[in-house]
Structure formats: structure tokens, C-alpha cells
Amino acid sequence: MKRLTFEPEHEQFRDSVIKFMQAEVAPHVERFHQQGMVDRELFLKAGEQGLLCTWADEKYGGAGIDDFRFEQIIIEENMRHGDIGFYINLHNDLVAPYIAKLGTDEQKARWMPGIVCGEKILAIAMTEPSTGSDLAGIRTRAEDKGDHWLLNGAKTYISNGILSDLVVVAARTDPESRYGIGLFVVERGMEGFERGRKLDKMGMKAQDTAELFFNDVKVPKANVLGDPSQGFGYLARFLAQERLVASIGFMATAQTAFDITLQYVKERRAFGKPIGAFQNTRFKMATMRAELDMAQTYVDQCVLLLNAGQLAAEDASAAKLLTSELEARVMDECVQLHGGAGYMTEYRICRMYTDARISRIFAGTSEIMREIIGRSLGLDERKLS
Amino acid sequence: MKRLTFEPEHEQFRDSVIKFMQAEVAPHVERFHQQGMVDRELFLKAGEQGLLCTWADEKYGGAGIDDFRFEQIIIEENMRHGDIGFYINLHNDLVAPYIAKLGTDEQKARWMPGIVCGEKILAIAMTEPSTGSDLAGIRTRAEDKGDHWLLNGAKTYISNGILSDLVVVAARTDPESRYGIGLFVVERGMEGFERGRKLDKMGMKAQDTAELFFNDVKVPKANVLGDPSQGFGYLARFLAQERLVASIGFMATAQTAFDITLQYVKERRAFGKPIGAFQNTRFKMATMRAELDMAQTYVDQCVLLLNAGQLAAEDASAAKLLTSELEARVMDECVQLHGGAGYMTEYRICRMYTDARISRIFAGTSEIMREIIGRSLGLDERKLS
Amino acid sequence: MKRLTFEPEHEQFRDSVIKFMQAEVAPHVERFHQQGMVDRELFLKAGEQGLLCTWADEKYGGAGIDDFRFEQIIIEENMRHGDIGFYINLHNDLVAPYIAKLGTDEQKARWMPGIVCGEKILAIAMTEPSTGSDLAGIRTRAEDKGDHWLLNGAKTYISNGILSDLVVVAARTDPESRYGIGLFVVERGMEGFERGRKLDKMGMKAQDTAELFFNDVKVPKANVLGDPSQGFGYLARFLAQERLVASIGFMATAQTAFDITLQYVKERRAFGKPIGAFQNTRFKMATMRAELDMAQTYVDQCVLLLNAGQLAAEDASAAKLLTSELEARVMDECVQLHGGAGYMTEYRICRMYTDARISRIFAGTSEIMREIIGRSLGLDERKLS
Amino acid sequence: MKRLTFEPEHEQFRDSVIKFMQAEVAPHVERFHQQGMVDRELFLKAGEQGLLCTWADEKYGGAGIDDFRFEQIIIEENMRHGDIGFYINLHNDLVAPYIAKLGTDEQKARWMPGIVCGEKILAIAMTEPSTGSDLAGIRTRAEDKGDHWLLNGAKTYISNGILSDLVVVAARTDPESRYGIGLFVVERGMEGFERGRKLDKMGMKAQDTAELFFNDVKVPKANVLGDPSQGFGYLARFLAQERLVASIGFMATAQTAFDITLQYVKERRAFGKPIGAFQNTRFKMATMRAELDMAQTYVDQCVLLLNAGQLAAEDASAAKLLTSELEARVMDECVQLHGGAGYMTEYRICRMYTDARISRIFAGTSEIMREIIGRSLGLDERKLS
Numbered sequence A, B, C, D: 001m002k003r004l005t006f007e008p009e010h011e012q013f014r015d016s017v018i019k020f021m022q023a024e025v026a027p028h029v030e031r032f033h034q035q036g037m038v039d040r041e042l043f044l045k046a047g048e049q050g051l052l053c054t055w056a057d058e059k060y061g062g063a064g065i066d067d068f069r070f071e072q073i074i075i076e077e078n079m080r081h082g083d084i085g086f087y088i089n090l091h092n093d094l095v096a097p098y099i100a101k102l103g104t105d106e107q108k109a110r111w112m113p114g115i116v117c118g119e120k121i122l123a124i125a126m127t128e129p130s131t132g133s134d135l136a137g138i139r140t141r142a143e144d145k146g147d148h149w150l151l152n153g154a155k156t157y158i159s160n161g162i163l164s165d166l167v168v169v170a171a172r173t174d175p176e177s178r179y180g181i182g183l184f185v186v187e188r189g190m191e192g193f194e195r196g197r198k199l200d201k202m203g204m205k206a207q208d209t210a211e212l213f214f215n216d217v218k219v220p221k222a223n224v225l226g227d228p229s230q231g232f233g234y235l236a237r238f239l240a241q242e243r244l245v246a247s248i249g250f251m252a253t254a255q256t257a258f259d260i261t262l263q264y265v266k267e268r269r270a271f272g273k274p275i276g277a278f279q280n281t282r283f284k285m286a287t288m289r290a291e292l293d294m295a296q297t298y299v300d301q302c303v304l305l306l307n308a309g310q311l312a313a314e315d316a317s318a319a320k321l322l323t324s325e326l327e328a329r330v331m332d333e334c335v336q337l338h339g340g341a342g343y344m345t346e347y348r349i350c351r352m353y354t355d356a357r358i359s360r361i362f363a364g365t366s367e368i369m370r371e372i373i374g375r376s377l378g379l380d381e382r383k384l385s
């Protein structure tokens, strides 16, 4: 189905993003995969091109565009023409908003320009070895030492873990309260802040995921985001956007996989005809096409709702849940339709398949999404009895 | 998710439709089920209330409203507060358009007023005992006898078969050509036009489905719709709207089943708590909620496209395919969540389940939908080789 | 796959059962459906033919055959050539064992002969309006009045509810303990024992399901089965067999539906060929064939384990869970492959579809099966923490 | 469910196989993965231990055991305690039988001893860059040059491609006939026989998969297996065993994944309890347990049928189809239940997931399995019309 939410100015922007991805990402993908992460310079180039935080205030170098469709386009074209390893959306849409929306003027002045020009790469560190879904279970501690906070703990599975210059770290500030959590900006080079191993993953080979360690890191008070007891609420507040961002990406990879496969089944032959001529193939492609259109319509609608400040948490969770499940089905079918080639790394679909397995796990697992939606229906285990 | 395509005037109209359904349909549902069809008078009442063909020209008694959302509302509220057996959408949106769009001024003047006021109930007869999906395989013959056409053949599974006053009949006009088909309006009382049995169905007990027989029926030339060799093309032309109409209905029944079940799982208790408190229940309800929202967004978007004259056949097929499959999943889960009660006719969900089994079969089976979408992707068995 | 567990003597027995079903059940199915239950005489005829409780002791008129494959054959052929409404397996395998295994010699002498000859039709009443899955939640009370027990309460969804002469009723004997339940044999004609409505169901139209009421019924002490405080344990003990019995039936109906449909897709034509020639059809039939073979092998193996006294509760639950889910998929596909005919009551597949919807609900819902299997894995919510 | 087909002598053998895998494979898995294949010596060690072709005649060094359960055990324990990269079953059960069953006494005397002791590693080369499923579409040509055959062509996706000493190559011997194919044993070192790249795959990192090229290879007549025009029939003849062998492996990996995950969900905690205590987890584990038991029963039964020489091709195809689909579901669920850890290569489940994606593709894709089963039902596209 023709997409309906974009205007000519978006399409123009899309063209420029495509060009950027084709020129600056695509030719290096193989190398990025080998080195396990993208080049730092890529962020600088993206900054130059105006692709970092299009929404950021002009005084920080941004374009001040209050229309998430531009960010959507960046995500989509990075997935299609760039590489999922270039985690530009984490930078733009998942972490920068914490600073832009919770930060003081001083903090913003200090960090936003670097963020927008790509000098300061961002990460956010919530997950720990012993807790992920259950954010309130984190053990990393921040103790108030008067003029600074003393940070101790370990984080894991942190995206942009090695590349990042600024890390928003969630830490327990009140050992008594399950929800007493604060957000701290830890900067590259702070004493006691160590990066662990770059973790070896099933897919997303160019995306840098690492362990981080904090041993008596003195975080200046000036590096606290908002109220140090309200971190849990802050995290919850940004979740709708985060999940929509994830969904946008899942749709883009799924659509790309579909296109690649449509091409493939028209060309690959067996038993005297293109495999696309078998009814089984046609039916599978048709079903995917229908499901992709339906899901895309929903996601595009969610983007408009986000623009209007009306995207409910449960609707974003629904988007995240369903698009990640759809992406998984699509990847699986597309590999299958490739036959043996689908199992060979040299075929893009092979990599996309392993890349995609993460989607139902991070940014809140499918199970957690169901919990959230269930609660919005009044089906809250803790309240029903 | 809040629905986004309705304006205040639609909501006002919705209220009046709800009132109509609650007053004129709901109290009689049990009797309609017993008698195997609704009362003829119901169409008259709907006509009076302005619920028949809101789009029809004012000169025929219609409201001339060129906005399909009003029809959508009628379908939705009939499903929720009325009964699926009241096949008002067949009349309004599936058959009347043939007359309104293909009919001559004379034909429209002759039939539209009765259609709009509910005096003339409509049906369309394509399917035959030996052919359904394969419309081009019909055997009913119309022979050109100079001043009339001589109609011979049998139709089956015809909705409003017993109630109908005007039946649009597809018949082969050119025995040589697979696609040489014409559309004929057969009127109640024409000699040689017989109704067969009212067929006994799995569900939709108040919906009248019958066999029709045509034995040497002389159909006046004035009763031919358009060009008698172009019927196949005409049928194809109206299909997008027909499939969207079907989808609207499926969504409405699915949403209703969901609501009934949400209520039920909050009230029904087992092992000391509402069954809605079990994680399995919560997850199933959450998944349905998400899927319903996504599908509804798509269908609502399709209605806007239809309004704009831009709904592609394959998009309507996608809607029909996916909403009928979703409806089926929802009905199945909802029965399951009702436990033994779900199997008892006195519970509405029990009837909704059997009603819904038809959705993947009529108005084009799921398999035929996949064929159509597949073809739009260039995956046409007949062309690929 | 050829079935491997039957010997020639079983096949011979199978032939005689088929003849019985064809002669005594098949010709009356339509009437049974109309009257909402089978004729009482059918049980007598089955008794005469030696089809009631083949396992029962010869002194009670049984054949004393300690090989459940004979019972399996009766169930299978009733499903295929008879009618699911003839609930002979409830009588033979679900209720009679309570009397045969828990009953005293006196009780057996009193009841077994009538059970084996078909004079005394059996039912078991556990479920109540407010509790089904949660058996320990029943409210029917039995008070010890010295020489008798005073029974008060209501049961619902009781199979053979109207026909039955002897009803095994579960009732709470200890109001203090959640598990203090006894089993009482209530006999036709006892004062205060009333039958309620025959319930109208989605399917199984010839199977009699009713409400039962007990108002101050004086149940003689001689009618208590075993220890009146141990009923919960007794019920649990027979469950493995009950679930296997259910599975045997589900497989038989699913296999029958498959066979009917295989025939249909070879005969029904569309687009110039049998619909069985479409790849989609072939693939669906092939998948069903494979799944049926796999499930049948498992069930047949379970029967041998039951014979050997080694069928674990969780394995029987697994059989019940998977065969009912498979039956549901098969029925759904088979209806779909019938097109419009699948929705018409005159086609057997239509009725089989609605019959089968109960399978995932009664004899323990799929959810309860999962609980049981989960617990056998050490995943017990109440114990893990 | 307790498995029922093994005797004490099998269990004893199983113990010894486990010890072998733990001692000779497990400690080297990491290295094997790194080097992209196992050590050649591993085959020698397996030979010494008597694990190569237990069925082979004693005169060639085998144990002459005509009971496939021993081979089943080797496959199972290699999957559990060894590594899927050690493709011992290809050697033992997929390729060696061609030589043992089609070979002349001279050929067997020449090759079997080396095969049984592990000096000669085997491969079979059917697939080509442009054809896989459609075996009859191969282009590799063998021309009869009087005293030798001249072999030209290219093969791809060949397992043990680099390691192999003897490769059974399918080549077209009759350019006129679609089925005129012969089987040729190409030996390491023959002139014109080149190995291409070791292919980089999604998973099975220690399994060697390569391209092979044949440029004017002179294959002596003494290296032809059977009748050089009957290769197609030969390949078909061995397929039942090949597919069962595959199924045995899929079940073993799926069972292992299940066990790993059961352990994990009991230990990993979230929200104050083991994640195994959540109903969603319990239900998923329970469903897997049930499905695994059912499928294992079927596979074990198929092994007995193979022993009895009665395993039908379609039953083996059913096993291959369903066990590979089950394995896929199990792997997917198990990764999901691991959360983020499931995406990290250091967790075994992560690797098992990517290993398993091949199962529905090689040894005949799921689509081809459905074709075969469909045909056995009389649903043959080419015959129905």
C-alpha cells in the first residue's frame, strides 16, 4: 500500500539520507562488521549532513524540526541502505532526548553541541548482569557524597558501549525504595569507569555492545539528570518514543528483506520456473505483503500521534510487540525462500535474519510488552484479586 | 488505540444508529434466529431511519453523502448492537452500487427509490453449485432472444435469497468466451424464477441463504445492467469496495467479542482470582488488543482511501484477508477464555464464533485473496515461467 | 503411517464395531440430533453387542479384557461411523471405572451388571455454575447425617445429564478443607434430585448436556464411593485415563475429517482442475497428514503404556493438549478447503467443526493441561520463588 | 515421556558415546569453530572407538550391527555432548551406504576399510549453484570416454567439502533425459578436482561446507556406483534413511536446547522470582515438552520401522518436516526465554539457534517434504487434472 503520511519535503529529505547512507555507510559495511563496530567518524559525517538530532534546538546546531517523520526517515534509510550496526537512532532518539528534555540549560549547553555534531556519541546503561526486564531490580549504586555521587556497579549489553563518550547510567540512589533510581551522565575518561569486553553476538556484527564497569566513579553533581530520585519515572516517560523508534526500524528491515526476496524469487528457478511461480511462494509473499502494509500503516499513524504528543505507552508497546513479531516471521520466511543461499553469510538475508532475532528481546521483551498492554486493559495481576 | 478517522458528525450519526439497532434489531434477534431470517419490515424501518444507501442520490430518497464512513458506522453498529443476520451491508454497499453505478437513468428511477426506502430488498447471485471461487466457470446461461434474454441455471449460497425482491444475476452470455458474462436484474415474481431451500448453516442463523433456480426466465432487455458482455469486468470493479465492507464487519465483530471477553475475564473467577489475573489470559488479551488496533487502523485508512477513490484492489484484498484471519483468531481465543460457557449457545460469544467461520470463505476465500495480492506483486503463475 | 499397535484380533473386533455403528447409530444420527440426545435403547444394544465396558469382570457380564485397545477401537469407530453424541466412552471409560475400582463388592454387584448391559447409563458431575477448572472450588455440600449424607447443590454442563441413571457426584464433605471432597452415587428417582434444562450447545447436538440440582437429597451411605474425604485424590487418579480417552476420540474425528476432505479436494473442481491440485491444498493436506501420523503414534503408544500401568499424568495431559489442538487445526483447514460447503450443516465437516470446538475446553482445558505438564517439570508457581 | 525403544545394550553404548564426545569433541569445540571445521583426526578417533558405520561388515572393520538405534545414539550424543560441526552422520549414514549398498565387492574392498577406520572422510555432491531442490536439473556432465568418464561441472554447499577424501558426485550421463544421472566416486587428488572456498555460514561454524569444481576430471569406470543411468533412482532409494537421520539430529538438538533452557529459567530471576515461575514461561516450557515427547515417539518409531525395512519415504519426509519445524520453534522460544543472553554467542543456545536454521532447508526443504507427502496422498499436480 502506498504510504500516506509523507509530504514532498519528507521525500526530498529521504533522498538525501539515502545518498548519505549509500556513500558513507554501504561501502564500509564489510569492514564495520569485521571490526565489530562502525567508525567514530561516521557520527561526525552524519552530524555534518544534519542527520543527528534533527529535532535539536538550532542554538545547539540542530534543525529544530518538531516532526518525527524526519527521524523516521533516517532510521528507515539507515536500515535499508546503511547498516543496523550504525546505531544512529540510539544516539538521536533514545539517549539525546534525556539530555535535551531533562537537562538543565548548563548541561544542554555543555553537551548538546557535541551530540549534534557527532563528537559526543551516546549510550544508555540500564541493564545489568543480573537484571534486565526488571529495571527496578538494578544494583548499581550511587551514593550522595555531598559534592558528588559515588557510582559503583556493572552494566552489560550496552549498545555503543565502546564508542560512547557520554553514558546515561541508571543507578539506585535510595537503597530502601525499589523505585529510587537516578540518571547520571558518565563521561569518557572519568576515573573508575572501565569498558569491558565487546560482546560477541548472534548478529548485528557491526553494532558495538559491551560491558561497562563503574568502580568508585565520582560523578559530579552537575552530571545528574533531573531529580536523582525520579529516574524510574523519567525512563518510563521516554519509553513510548523508544518503542516506536524500535518499531520503525523493524519495519524498515522487514520491508527490505521482503524486497530482496521478491527479487530473488523472480530470478531463482527450480523445476523449470521461477520459484516465485509456485503457489506456496506466491501465497507467502502475498501474506507478508499484506501484513507489512497493515503494520506500516499502524506505525506511520503512531508517528503522527507522537508528533501530536498523543502516543500512549500501550500503543507504542503494541507497535513494538507486533512489528518485532512480524519482522521475525518475515525474516524466517525470506531465509526459507532463499533455500541454501539463505544460510550463507554472503547473502544479505542471512545477516538480516540474525540481526533481527534481537528485536523481540531488547527495548523491552515481547513478554514485557504484553504485560504493559495487559495492564492498560485493567488486567493488572497486582490489582485484580 | 483511539480511532482517528471520525469527526463529530460521524459520532452523532453513530449514536442514532446504535439507538436504531438497540430498538429495532436487538429485541428480535432471538426470533430472527428462530425464523432463519429477519423481518422484511426491518428494511423498511431502516429505510425510514435513513440507513439504507446513505450515499444514494437525493432524488431517489437518499442522503447523497459521499463519505463511506457513514456506511462504515452502520455496519459496525449492526454487528455490535444489531445482528449479523440483518444483511444491510449486502443491500447498501454490495448490491445497490451495481444498480446505481451501472444502471441507466430509467433503471435507477425504477428501482432506486424502492431500494432506498426498503421496499425492494437486494441480492446478488454469482455462485453456483459447481463453482464459487472460479466465477468465470459459471454455467447459468442467458440467451439473447431479441427482445429479452432467456435465463437458465441454478445459483446457490445466495444471501437474502428468500427475502430479496431484486436479484442481480451473473450469467454467461457468450458460451465461447470464458469471460463473456452479463448481469441481469431478476425480479420477484418473474415466471420461472424459483427459490429453493433456505440453507441450514453453521452460524449466522438469522441470515437467509438460499438456492435460486432460473428455468426459462424471460428477463426483459430493460433489466440488463450495462453491457451484457462486460459483467466480469463490472464484478471486478466493485470488488475493492466489497472486500472493504467485509473487513469493516469482521473488525466490528472481533472488537465486540474482545469487549465481551474482557468483561468476562474480569468477572469469572477460578483458583481464587479473576481469570483475567492469570498471565496467560493477560497476554492473550494484550495480544488481541494490539492486533485489533493495528488492523482497525488499516481498515480505517482504507475507508479514507475509498473515499478518495484510491483504494487498490490488492489493498482491499489484504484487508479482507487479514481481518478475517484476525477475527477467527479472536473468536477462537474468546471462546477458549469463556471455558465451558463458550460452548453454550446462550452465551453470545458462542454464536459469534460460528458466525465468524464464514468470513474466510465468502466474498472471496483467503486463498483467492492471496492469489490477488500475489498477482499484484508480479507473481502471476500464468505469466512467470 | 501404518498403525503398528493392533493385532489381528483387534482388527476383527474393529470390524464388528464398525458394523454396529453403521447399523445402529448412523441411520438415526439425524433424529438423534433433532431430539438432542441418543435413544436410551442404544446403550442396551451396545450392551448386547458387548461394547459396554469390555474390561468389566465376567461375573458382571463383561469380557474381562485387560487391553485398552479394545476400548480405543470402540471410541474410534463411534467417532467415524457412529456419532459423537453417543457418549459411550463417558459411560465405559470415564465413569464406570469409578464404580469398578472404588466400589465395594456390594456396590459392584448392585450396579455393574446394569452398567454392562446398558440398563444403567452413567454420568459424572463435578462442574458447577461457578467453578469448572478449579475443582477444589466446588460448593455442592454433602453433610453426614449419620445413616445418610444430605446432598445440596447444583451442577452444570453434565454429559448424559438427562439420560443417566447413576450419577457420580463430587461434593464437599469437609467445609474446612479445600480438598475435602467425596464421591456419591446419586440414582435416578432419588427425592430432591432434579434435572434442569438440556443445554443448547454450539455442536455435539446429539450429546445430552444438562444442569442437575440436588435439594436435600438423602444419599444412603451405601452409595458413597470409597472414603468420602478422599474424592479429590480419586478424581486425580483416574485423570490420566480420562485424558487419553479424550485424545483417542480427538484423533478419530480429526482422521475422519481428513479423509472426508481428501475425498472432497480430489472431486471438487475450480479453475479447470481439482482443488487438490493446487499447491496450497496439497501442502495443507500434507502437513495435516504428517501431524496426524505423529500424534496418532503418540496416542497409540500411550495406550500401550496405559495397558502396562505406566501412563504418567503429564503424558496423558500432553496427549490431550496436543491432540485437541491438532484436531482444531485440522477441522479449521478442512472447513476451509470445503469452501462455502464447509459452512452448510448438510456437509458432515460443518458439524464436525462445531463438535470439535469443545475438545480444548472439557476434560481439562488446554490451559490446565499446560499447568499440569509445567508442574511435572518442576515449574510450579507455588514452589518456585 | 520416558523413551521406550532402547534396551540395556543401547544404554551402555550410549554411555560410551557420551564419554567419547565429552573427551574428544567438547574440549575442542571452540577451536573447531575458529578453524571452520573439525580436525581430520577426529574421524580416526571415532573409527578407533568403533563409532564409524557400526553397521558395516566385520570384514571391513565394522561391527556388522543391523540395528539403527546404535547409529541413532551416535547422532544424539554428538549433538548433545559433541558438536553439530562433527558431521559424523553424513559419513556414517548418508554417504557410506551408497558405497556399501551400490558398490561392487571390489569397490567395497577398496574403500570401506578406510571409511570405517576414519581414514577416508566422505561427502556427497548433488547441489549446484543453479539447482538444489530440483535434483533433476543438475548440469554437471559425465561423458563416457570408453575407459573413463569425463566429469565437468561445479557443486556447491557440499558438507565435508574440504575434509572429504571420497566424494559421491551426481552427474548427468544422458543429456537427453531429465533423469539420466549417474553417481561417481571422485577421490582426493584426482586431476581437475578443485575445492573452492569454505563457505561462511549463519551457523554450524565448525561444519565445513564448500564449493567443488570438476574440470575434465577423468573418473575411472571402476569408480562408478551401480548403473550410471540409474543415479536418480538410487538417490531416491536412500532418501528415507537420510531424512530420518536428519530428524534424529533435530530432535537431539531440540531436546538439548530444552534442557538448557529449563535449567536457565529455574535459575534466572526477575521481579523477585525465577522466570520459570511466570505462567507464560511455564506454559511455553510445557508446550515444548509435550511437542518434543510426541515427536520423539514418532522418530523412535520410525527407527524401528527402518530396522524392519518398512520405513516409507513419505513417513520419513513427515518426520523431517515436523521435527525441523519443531526444532525451529523450540530454538526460537529458548532464545526468547534467555532474554539478552540468548543473543550472546557465549551462551550455547545462541549458537544452537543459528545452527538450527538450516534444518528446514537442507536434506530437502520443508516445501519439498510437503510435495512428497502430498504425492503419497494422490495429490500429484502432474496427475490430477
Ligand SMILES: Cc1cc2nc3c(=O)[nH]c(=O)nc-3n(C[C@H](O)[C@H](O)[C@H](O)COP(=O)(O)OP(=O)(O)OC[C@H]3O[C@@H](n4cnc5c(N)ncnc54)[C@H](O)[C@@H]3O)c2cc1C
Pocket: A123, A124, A125, A126, A127, A130, A131, A132, A133, A134, A156, A157, A158, A159, A160, A201, A209, A358, A361, A362, A363, A364, A365, A366, A367, A368, A371, D268, D269, D270, D271, D275, D278, D280, D281, D336, D337, D338, D339, D340, D341, D343
Ligand atoms: C544487542 C543488545 C543491545 C542492548 N542494548 C542495551 C542498551 O543499550 N542499554 C541497556 O540498558 N540495555 C541494553 N540491552 C539489554 C536489554 O534491554 C535486555 O536484554 C532486555 O531488557 C531483557 O533483559 P534480560 O536480558 O535481563 O532478560 P530477562 O529480564 O532475564 O528475561 C529473560 C526472559 O524472561 C522473560 N520475563 C521477564 N520478566 C517476565 C515476566 N514478568 N513475565 C513473563 N516473562 C518475563 C523475558 O521476557 C525473557 O524472555 C541490550 C541487549 C542486547 C541483547
Ligand SMILES: Cc1cc2nc3c(=O)[nH]c(=O)nc-3n(C[C@H](O)[C@H](O)[C@H](O)COP(=O)(O)OP(=O)(O)OC[C@H]3O[C@@H](n4cnc5c(N)ncnc54)[C@H](O)[C@@H]3O)c2cc1C
Pocket: B123, B124, B125, B126, B127, B130, B131, B132, B133, B134, B156, B157, B158, B159, B160, B201, B209, B358, B361, B362, B363, B364, B365, B366, B367, B368, B371, C268, C269, C270, C271, C275, C278, C280, C281, C336, C337, C338, C339, C340, C341, C343
Ligand atoms: C453464508 C454464505 C453466503 C454467501 N452469499 C453469497 C451471495 O450472496 N452471492 C453469491 O454469489 N455467493 C455467495 N456465497 C458464495 C461464496 O462467495 C462462495 O462460497 C465462495 O466464493 C467460495 O466458493 P465455493 O464455495 O464454490 O468454494 P470453491 O471455489 O469450491 O473452493 C473450495 C476451496 O478451494 C480453494 N481454492 C479455490 N481456488 C483455488 C486456487 N486457485 N488456489 C488455491 N485454492 C483454491 C478455496 O479457497 C476453498 O478453500 C455465499 C456463501 C456462503 C457460505
Ligand SMILES: Cc1cc2nc3c(=O)[nH]c(=O)nc-3n(C[C@H](O)[C@H](O)[C@H](O)COP(=O)(O)OP(=O)(O)OC[C@H]3O[C@@H](n4cnc5c(N)ncnc54)[C@H](O)[C@@H]3O)c2cc1C
Pocket: B268, B269, B270, B271, B275, B278, B280, B281, B336, B337, B338, B339, B340, B341, B343, C123, C124, C125, C126, C127, C130, C131, C132, C133, C134, C156, C157, C158, C159, C160, C201, C209, C358, C361, C362, C363, C364, C365, C366, C367, C368, C371
Ligand atoms: C459439552 C460439555 C460437556 C461437559 N461434560 C461434563 C461432565 O460430564 N461432567 C462435568 O463435571 N463437567 C463437564 N463439563 C464441564 C467442563 O469440564 C468444564 O467446562 C471445564 O473444566 C472448564 O471449566 P469452566 O467451564 O468452569 O471454565 P473456567 O474454569 O471458568 O475457565 C475459563 C477460562 O479460564 C481458564 N483458566 C482457568 N484456570 C486457569 C489458570 N489457572 N490459568 C490460566 N487459565 C485458567 C480456562 O482455561 C478457561 O480458558 C462439560 C462441559 C461441556 C462444555
Ligand SMILES: Cc1cc2nc3c(=O)[nH]c(=O)nc-3n(C[C@H](O)[C@H](O)[C@H](O)COP(=O)(O)OP(=O)(O)OC[C@H]3O[C@@H](n4cnc5c(N)ncnc54)[C@H](O)[C@@H]3O)c2cc1C
Pocket: A268, A269, A270, A271, A275, A278, A280, A281, A336, A337, A338, A339, A340, A341, A343, D123, D124, D125, D126, D127, D130, D131, D132, D133, D134, D156, D157, D158, D159, D160, D201, D209, D358, D361, D362, D363, D364, D365, D366, D367, D368, D371
Ligand atoms: C549447510 C548446508 C549443507 C549442505 N550440504 C549439502 C551436501 O552435503 N550435499 C549436497 O548435495 N547439498 C548440500 N546442501 C544443499 C541443500 O541440499 C540445498 O540447499 C537444498 O536442497 C535446497 O536447494 P537450494 O538451495 O538450491 O534451494 P532452491 O531449490 O533454489 O529453493 C529455494 C526455495 O524455493 C523453494 N522451492 C523449490 N522448489 C519448490 C516447489 N516445487 N514448490 C514450492 N517451493 C519450492 C524451496 O523450498 C526454497 O524455499 C547443503 C546446503 C547447506 C545450506
